[in-house]
Amino acid sequence: MSDIKFSPEEKQHLVDKLQTYFEDELQQELGQFDADFLLDFISEHMGNYYYNRGVQDAQLVLQEKVEAITDALYEIEKPTRFHR
Template sequence: MSFRMPEQQKQDCKTRIKEFFYRERGEEIGDLAADHIYQFVQEELGMYFYNRGVEDAKGMMEQKLISLEEDLESLKRIPKR
């Protein structure tokens, strides 16, 4: 799965990768290594994050529909007896 990300966001991701490696492993990695890691995450792992986002959006929409159905039910008029 590949997608186009705005260049500034892509650069921000690579900067964060480099910072992570330095902070967690004491390693300084260069732009090329950070780019390879970024590409790996995007191509191999990105689908899991994307699918989770889709599931979250689906759940949110289901809740909105339930709320809408409740609102519509409350608008029904009951015949007087």
């Protein structure tokens, strides 16, 4: 799997979110440079946990859909004298 890359616009949006959080919640000013490095740190050291949780959530959704399809297929089976 390759690294997750954000467009410059997406990265700037995330940096802006960090700066706003620091200002609103911590009453601390976080400069552009520091916010960029903080975002890189969070992405590198914590991003995989969020990514893996998203993969697990997607697997669960897929599993539920496959089970629903399997149930639907059993419902449309026609009776025969042979059983599986």
